Amino acid sequence: xxxxxxxxxxxxxxxxxxxxxxxxxxxxxxxxxxxxxxxxxxxxxxxxxxxxxxxxxxxxxxxxxxxxxxxxxxxxxxxxxxx
Amino acid sequence: xxxxxxxxxxxxxxxxxxxxxxxxxxxxxxxxxxxxxxxxxxxxxxxxxxxxxxxxxxxxxxxxxxxxxxxxxxxxxxxxxxxxxxxxxxxxxxxxxxxxxxxxxxxxxxxxxxxxxxxxxxxxxxxxxxxxxxxxxxxxxxxxxxxxxxxxxxxxxx
Numbered sequence: 526x527x528x529x530x531x532x533x534x535x536x537x538x539x540x541x542x543x544x545x546x547x548x549x550x551x552x553x554x555x556x557x558x559x560x561x562x563x564x565x566x567x568x569x570x571x572x573x574x575x576x577x578x579x580x581x582x583x584x585x586x587x588x589x590x591x592x593x594x595x596x597x598x599x600x601x602x603x604x605x606x607x608x
Numbered sequence: 609x610x611x612x613x614x615x616x617x618x619x620x621x622x623x624x625x626x627x628x629x630x631x632x633x634x635x636x637x638x639x640x641x642x643x644x645x646x647x648x649x650x651x652x653x654x655x656x657x658x659x660x661x662x663x664x665x666x667x668x669x670x671x672x673x674x675x676x677x678x679x680x681x682x683x684x685x686x687x688x689x690x691x692x693x694x695x696x697x698x699x700x701x702x703x704x705x706x707x708x709x710x711x712x713x714x715x716x717x718x719x720x721x722x723x724x725x726x727x728x729x730x731x732x733x734x735x736x737x738x739x740x741x742x743x744x745x746x747x748x749x750x751x752x753x754x755x756x757x758x759x760x761x762x763x764x765x766x
Contacts, residue, residue, distance in 0.1 A: 532659055532731035533743045581729070584664040600661055600729075604746035607658070607689065607730025608642055608701055608721055 526595055528561075531602035534578065537571035547595065554580050555589040557599065572601075579604055609677065609685055611669040613660065615692040618702060627684050627704055634683045638717040639704035646696040651738040658691040658700065661729035665689070668728045676705065676719055680712040687720060689730065719757050726754040 526547050528540075535541050551560050555575070562572045572578065580587045581600040593599055610627070612618070620641060628634050646653040669687045676685055688702040703724065705716035732744040 529661070531661060531729070532733070535659075581661070581664060584661075584667055586727075600664065602661070602729065603731060603743065605726060605729055606732045606744045606746055607660070607728045608725035608750075 526593070527598045529598070529600040531600065533603055534571050534601050538567050547593075552592060552594075553589065554582070554587050554591050554593055554599075557593050558589075558601075561601075577603065609670070609673045610687070611666055611673065612688040613662075613665050613669070614688070614690060617690070617699060618688045620699070620702060623686060623688060623702060624704055627686050628706055631683055631706070633708055634706040635708045636710035636713045637704060637706040638710070638713040639686075639702065640717055640721050641699055642701040642721070644694045644696050644698045644700060651736045653696055653734060653736050655693050655695050655735045656700075657693045657733040657735070659731045659733065660689075660691045664729050669724065672720060672723045672727060675723070676716045679719070680705070680707060680716045682707050682712060682716055685716065685720065687724065689724070689728070691730070722750075722753040722757060725750045 527542065527544050529542050530538050530540055547557060547560065551557050558572050558575060562569050575589060579602055582591055582593055583598050624637060624639055628637055644656045669689065673685045673687060676682060683706040685706070686702065686704045690700055694700060701724070703717055703720040705713045705720060707713040707716070733741055734744055735741045
């Protein structure tokens with residue numbers, strides 16, 4: 526799975542893009558965020574409040590219960606502020 | 609339908625000319641230009657850096673234009689959005705809509721910028737003298753502005 530981080534999520538995690546092998550039991554967005562939180566203190570802080578992050582799966586906006594699978598491109602970012 | 613995502617500045621006159629030239633069905637064009645502003649006060653804004661999600665940005669902007677075309681009888685539409693480091697007074701975004709009649713063009717232009725603000729994956733980092741660098745937080749007023757188009761669609765469907 527390819528995971529991308531943008532804006533303060535990129536800064537707090539220290540990662541802009543990575544390829545990761547996610548455990549088979551991770552089946553949805555919430556499960557993925559829970560798994561990422563346990564990696565280290567930076568991830569734990571960045572993902573401490575799921576309400577403050579948005580997720581896209583394969584470049585489509587996703588909800589916490591949206592499915593994720595190996596081979597997906599998942600992006601994690603704050604609410605958007607363009608325009 | 610045109611979508612451009614670029615770091616360089618754009619020429620508003622040239623972009624709008626391209627949108628209307630050779631299409632004599634266009635009776636009206638409405639455009640909006642967003643600029644980097646300094647709110648004033650003692651903490652002067654030095655720069656604003658726009659980050660985006662290459663690939664998804666272009667896809668979302670194309671979807672937003674397609675939605676505008678589905679809702680109004682448009683002859684054409686345009687979104688140009690910059691990324692990278694910008695300074696106060698710099699242009700950030702240009703949206704425009706053309707139609708046979710003005711009301712569709714006015715409404716579609718407002719819709720394009722309202723939806724873009726909440727649906728296109730851009731993030732603004734502000735740098736000021738006193739505060740340093742700070743990510744701009746999403747505004748609930750932008751969510752409300754985007755939601756009014758949702759509401760008008762649902763009303764129309766009733």
